[in-house]
Amino acid sequence: MQTHALISIYQGLLRQHGRQHWWPADSPFEVMIGAILVQNTAWSNVECAIENLKTANLMTPWAILDCNIQVLTAALKPSGYFNIKAQRLMSYCRWYTEQGQWSVLREYPTKQLRNALLSVKGIGPETADDILLYAFERPVFVIDAYTRRFFSRLQLIEGTESYDKLRERFENALYKEVTLFNEYHALIVRHSKDICARNPHCVSCILGADCPSEQSVRGNCSEINI
DNA sequence: ACCCAGGGTCATA
DNA sequence: TATGACCATGGG
Numbered sequence: 001m002q003t004h005a006l007i008s009i010y011q012g013l014l015r016q017h018g019r020q021h022w023w024p025a026d027s028p029f030e031v032m033i034g035a036i037l038v039q040n041t042a043w044s045n046v047e048c049a050i051e052n053l054k055t056a057n058l059m060t061p062w063a064i065l066d067c068n069i070q071v072l073t074a075a076l077k078p079s080g081y082f083n084i085k086a087q088r089l090m091s092y093c094r095w096y097t098e099q100g101q102w103s104v105l106r107e108y109p110t111k112q113l114r115n116a117l118l119s120v121k122g123i124g125p126e127t128a129d130d131i132l133l134y135a136f137e138r139p140v141f142v143i144d145a146y147t148r149r150f151f152s153r154l155q156l157i158e159g160t161e162s163y164d165k166l167r168e169r170f171e172n173a174l175y176k177e178v179t180l181f182n183e184y185h186a187l188i189v190r191h192s193k194d195i196c197a198r199n200p201h202c203v204s205c206i207l208g209a210d211c212p213s214e215q216s217v218r219g220n221c222s223e224i225n226i
Numbered sequence: 227a228c229c230c231a232g233g234g235t236c237a238t239a
Numbered sequence: 240t241a242t243g244a245c246c247a248t249g250g251g
Binding site: 034035036038039040041042043044045046080081084088121122123124125126127130142144145146147185186188189192193 | 230231232233234235
């Protein structure tokens, strides 16, 4: 993976979209909840569910563990997969409180914390990395569907590589800085939703001046020079 | 009416 | 290891 290409793409995204200030949440625990609820789901739906949780006073792991599963399920309805996600929140909160919650977990080395997260049923590699990066502020590079599509259109990856292989490639090519990884992933998501989401041929729109968004929406984006 | 969204698990081959 | 079915709502 070429470091220079990744940096210039990042700079292009940042210039076009500005800082994203992720993750949109009031607390690290809310980040964790959001990371589980957003699995294969539009964020706008997750926002509704999080509002429901706040209204029902269910934004602490203890409140969730104590509540009726049907109450939890009802609150999660707008985010889809509500039966599964209610169970995933429960099992996550059980793990989280039994491990000693924030004050204990924050002391774990990143690798150990990642393995611990992956041991929870319902937490896969991407959700674990969302939590590591945006709640625990560890320098891990999140790989999601947008990231695969974006970089495979730029022909910098094949796209079918394993999750961990891709993650290591990006992490090895960049300075392991939390703020860089935070903004980079947020910018890829923002960019993908904003401009390229429904256009299979839009590979770029990265250098805003070369590829105005209106043009890209019509499918006429020019190839980017990295 | 379709398609997709900031995935993960489980059953099969 | 690698596909496929399943989970379910809301917006384009």
